[in-house]
Amino acid sequence: MDGDNVAEVVFSTLAGGTASSWSGTTCTVKCHGSAAIGGAKSTPIWTQVDGSQAACGSCHGxxxxxxxxTNSDCASCHPTMEEGSLTFRDPASHINGVVDVTTPGATGGCTSCHGSTNSAPPKDLAGNTAATARGVGAHQAHLATSTWHNPVTCTNCHVVPLTADAPGHRDGDNVAEVVFDTMNPLGVYTAGTTTCSTNYCHGNGRGGNGTISWVTPGALACGKCHSINGTGMSGQHRRHIVSENMKCSGCHADVVNAAMTIVNPLLHINGVHEVKMANGTFNATTRACSNTCCHGTERW
Ligand code: HEC
Ligand code: HEC
Ligand code: HEC
Ligand code: HEC
Ligand code: HEC
Ligand code: HEC
Known part of the structure; x- marks a missing residue:
């Protein structure tokens, strides 16, 4: 009884302590969320008791x-929720000061917002799983263990955060930044058309080679990036392949066999031109072959 017949409102630590306030009409208090997390009525009016301030969306989106x-299947990440609905499996864990999130172990919790078998989509941030969805695209086609190309990792296309709160990671627009590393210094990803262009990896070994879609699944034939008939290839390719009927394996034996099967994926699309002949050597600096069985020293 301090004499004014007005009760003191003192918020507990759970409710936000001194960070929370009471104006005489409305509260600004941790239990009611905030506009920043999508709460439409996060400063509730004490005398309005019609249930509207207790509806989903009033404290947080x-x-x-x-x-x-941007995924409404709450239960896939919040163990407190029932599958496919907005009802609580465990109401006691709601508004208890702790955000309950499922964090599957293997990848350090990265898969709670995107990914499943690894941290890359699917699922994407909206829960999509089809490769035709922009957030999913060709992620797993790139990341899967390959029989024909050098491994691709997240760092080839993104700056990878160490934690969910790392600077530059969740910057607020839910659109991923595509930042190519030194393997693709001239590579450009255009979100509007969901295509990559001027990539080394999809080029012909000398430069870019048109554009390629991120959202059109399908295997890539050998001739898709570089020629396999000599056209547009460096030096004396055409002459050897067409006039001399030589196979690729005649000069690239470390990489490919006579049946056009890649024999060492680590050496294919690794940024280096490997030349290996049965006899003789290629000097990459002088671009000349010597001691081949076929002819004397010749410039390529
Ligand atoms: C794909 C996973 C995922 C889905 C689906 C998901 N959430 Fe979350 N949610 C999280 C993660 C992770 C956090 C904690 C990290 C953070 O602060 O964003 C979180 C945090 C929250 C928070 C606390 C926000 C804050 O900043 O205090 C609320 C509220 C919430 N989620 C509600 C929901 C609701 C409601 C749904 C369904 C309509 C939902 N979430 C669906 C992953 C998800
Ligand atoms: C009175 C404000 C308020 C209302 C209304 C409200 N929430 Fe929350 N909700 C919170 C707060 C605050 C959190 C932050 C985490 C905590 O304290 O549990 C939260 C967290 C969550 C989370 C994250 C998981 C968790 O429990 O920590 C989900 C999911 C969620 N709310 C779903 C809902 C749904 C569904 C509704 C409607 C049925 C709803 N909320 C209505 C205040 C509210
Ligand atoms: C070959 C390049 C490439 C690789 C490798 C790659 N990404 Fe992506 N990533 C992209 C592209 C392209 C997008 C789509 C950007 C857009 O248009 O929104 C994207 C989008 C994303 C998104 C946003 C999804 C959404 O819902 O919008 C996440 C998250 C992501 N990548 C994580 C990863 C992780 C984690 C890895 C490694 C495990 C990885 N990426 C590997 C190219 C790549
Ligand atoms: C709380 C949800 C959440 C968690 C947990 C999370 N991410 Fe993300 N991640 C996002 C969002 C949202 C984006 C879209 C980026 C944006 O908005 O700029 C993203 C984008 C990415 C990208 C694409 C590059 C970029 O920054 O745009 C990579 C790579 C990535 N995340 C890796 C990880 C890794 C690795 C972890 C675990 C250490 C992780 N994420 C945990 C929400 C999350
Ligand atoms: C007569 C030997 C020879 C044959 C046959 C040959 N290559 Fe080459 N290839 C070379 C040499 C030498 C280089 C290195 C050029 C350099 O680095 O300056 C090279 C480089 C390349 C490159 C890098 C880009 C370029 O044009 O320089 C590609 C891609 C390539 N070869 C693919 C093939 C394929 C595919 C075949 C079969 C269809 C083939 N090569 C057949 C000798 C050959
Ligand atoms: C996604 C684009 C792409 C596809 C598809 C592709 N290549 Fe290549 N290939 C390259 C690039 C880029 C190089 C340049 C050298 C490097 O980085 O290994 C190359 C180089 C080569 C070379 C020269 C040796 C070397 O690696 O230096 C041979 C031989 C070759 N490719 C054969 C093939 C065969 C056979 C196939 C089909 C099984 C194929 N390529 C499919 C992009 C591709």
Whole structure:
């Protein structure tokens, strides 16, 4: 009884302590979320008791806006929720001061917002799993263990965060930054058309080679990036392949066999031209062959 007949409102630590406030009409308090996480009525009016301030969306969005994943299957990440609905499996864990999130072990919790078998989509941030969805695209086609190309990792196309809160990671628009590493210094990803252009990896070994779609699944034939008939290839390719009927394996034996099967994926699309003949050597600096069985020293 301090004499004014007005009760003191003192918020507990759980409710936000001194960071929370009471104006005489409305509260600004941790339990009611905030506009920043999509709460439409996060400063509730004490005398309005019609249930509207207890509906989903009044304290936080359902789901909250980016950088939270734009995926409404709450239960896939929040163990407190029932599958496919907005009802609680465990109401006691709601508004208890702890955000309960499922964090599958193997990848350090990275797969709770995107990814499944690894941290790359599918699923994407919106829960899509089809390769035709922009957020999913050709991720797994690149990342899967390959029989024909050098391994591709996240760092070839993104700056990879060490933690979910690393600077530059969740920057608020839920659109990933595609930043190519030194393997593709001239590579450009155009989000509007979901295509890559002037990539080393999809080029002909000398430069870029048109554009390629990120969202059109399908195997790539050998002639898709570089020629296999000599056209547009460096030096004396055409002459050897067409006039002399030589196979690629005649000069690239470390990489390919006579049946056009890649024999060492680590050496294919690794940024280096490997030349290996049965006899003789190629000097990459002078670009000349010597001691071949076929002819004397010749420049390529
Ligand atoms: C793909 C995973 C995923 C889905 C689906 C998901 N969430 Fe979340 N949510 C998270 C993660 C991870 C966090 C904690 C990290 C953060 O702060 O964003 C979180 C945090 C939250 C928070 C706390 C926000 C804050 O900043 O205090 C709320 C509220 C929330 N989610 C509600 C929902 C609701 C409601 C749904 C369904 C309509 C939902 N979430 C669906 C992953 C998800
Ligand atoms: C009175 C405000 C309020 C309302 C209304 C509300 N929430 Fe929340 N919700 C919170 C707060 C605050 C959190 C932050 C984490 C915590 O304290 O549990 C949260 C967290 C969550 C989370 C993250 C998982 C967790 O429990 O920590 C989900 C999912 C969620 N709410 C779903 C819902 C759904 C679905 C509804 C509607 C049925 C709803 N919320 C209505 C305040 C509210
Ligand atoms: C070959 C290049 C490439 C590789 C490798 C790659 N990404 Fe991506 N990533 C992309 C492209 C392209 C997009 C789509 C960007 C857009 O248009 O929004 C993308 C988008 C994403 C998104 C956003 C998904 C969404 O919902 O919008 C995440 C998350 C992501 N990548 C994570 C990863 C992780 C983690 C790895 C490694 C495990 C990885 N990526 C490897 C090219 C790549
Ligand atoms: C709380 C949700 C959440 C968690 C957990 C999370 N990410 Fe992300 N991640 C995102 C969002 C959102 C984006 C889209 C980036 C943006 O908005 O700029 C993203 C994008 C990415 C990208 C694409 C590059 C970029 O920054 O745009 C990579 C790579 C990535 N995440 C890797 C990881 C790794 C590795 C982990 C675990 C250490 C992880 N993520 C954990 C939400 C999350
Ligand atoms: C007579 C030997 C010879 C034959 C046969 C040959 N190559 Fe080459 N190839 C070379 C040499 C030498 C280089 C290195 C050029 C350099 O680095 O300056 C090279 C380089 C390349 C490159 C890098 C880009 C370029 O044009 O220089 C590609 C791609 C390539 N070869 C593919 C093939 C394929 C595919 C075949 C079969 C269809 C083939 N090569 C047949 C000798 C040959
Ligand atoms: C995604 C684009 C792409 C596809 C598809 C592709 N290549 Fe290549 N290939 C390259 C690039 C780029 C090089 C340049 C050298 C390097 O980085 O290994 C190359 C180089 C080569 C070379 C020269 C040796 C070397 O690696 O230096 C041979 C031989 C070759 N490719 C054969 C093949 C065969 C056979 C196939 C089909 C099984 C094939 N390529 C499919 C991109 C591709």
């Amino acid at each position: 359902a789901p909250p806006p980016p950088p939270h994943p």
